[in-house]
Amino acid sequence: xxxxxxxxxxxxxxxxxxxxxxxxxxxxxxxxxxxxxxxxxxxxxxxxxxxxxxxxxxxxxxxxxxxxxxxxxxxxxxxxxxxxxxxxxxxxxxxxxxxxxxxxxxxxxxxxxxxxxxxxxxxxxxxxxxxxxxxxxxxxxxxxxxxxxxxxxxxxxxxxxxxxxxxxxxxxxxxxxxxxxxxxxxxxxxxxxxxxxxxxxxxxxx
Numbered sequence: 001x002x003x004x005x006x007x008x009x010x011x012x013x014x015x016x017x018x019x020x021x022x023x024x025x026x027x028x029x030x031x032x033x034x035x036x037x038x039x040x041x042x043x044x045x046x047x048x049x050x051x052x053x054x055x056x057x058x059x060x061x062x063x064x065x066x067x068x069x070x071x072x073x074x075x076x077x078x079x080x081x082x083x084x085x086x087x088x089x090x091x092x093x094x095x096x097x098x099x100x101x102x103x104x105x106x107x108x109x110x111x112x113x114x115x116x117x118x119x120x121x122x123x124x125x126x127x128x129x130x131x132x133x134x135x136x137x138x139x140x141x142x143x144x145x146x147x148x149x150x151x152x153x154x155x156x157x158x159x160x161x162x163x164x165x166x167x168x169x170x171x172x173x174x175x176x177x178x179x180x181x182x183x184x185x186x187x188x189x190x191x192x193x194x195x196x197x198x199x200x201x202x203x204x205x206x
Contacts, residue, residue: 045196050131054193057184058127060177061141064148065120065127067174071167072113119144130185133197138185145182152178 123144129137152175184190 045192045199048193048196050133051189051193053184053187053190054131057181057190058131058141060181060184061123061127061145064174064177064181065123067170067177068116068120071170071174072117074167075109075113133194133200135194135198138190138194141185142182145178148178149175149182 123141126137126140126144130141152171155171156175
């Protein structure tokens with residue numbers, strides 16, 4: 001048998017045919033290489049503990065709730081005296097009122113206290129969520145605090161005649177604490193911590 005007859009072709013049984021040349025590699029265009037993958041944690045905000053501004057701000061809102069509860073207890077405990085003092089400051093008394101009018105005055109005072117207690121219960125829930133880093137709860141506290149500040153300014157400008165001095169003092173302290181709570185929750189450390197907590201929840205870490 002002569003060479004090349006019945007034997008393997010050039011390049012082996014599985015190799016390229018004789019005279020075959022491999023094509024050149026594709027050209028590399030600058031600027032079109034695949035983008036590198038983002039490192040782990042890329043774009044994450046700096047880790048931080050709950051700042052003092054958040055603790056103090058929410059503490060101020062809690063103090064406002066406590067003062068409101070004390071005010072409600074005092075009002076219910078001495079309801080008739082407060083109502084008589086309010087009417088006396090307006091130049092009238094319960095004897096001058098009809099049964100329907102007196103009942104209406106009592107109803108207004110009772111409803112105002114009950115509404116205050118219901119709002120306090122809701123505010124406790126918002127404080128809890130804000131303590132756990134829920135920014136929407138902080139926004140709700142801002143809104144409620146803003147309404148409280150407006151109400152406090154109105155009360156200072158137009159004091160209710162006959163209101164006991166103790167309740168007036170509680171209202172003033174509540175007003176100042178509300179202002180402090182709103183401001184503290186709006187400071188930069190508070191904003192950064194709520195942003196960090198949002199990132200934690202979005203990445204399944206909190």
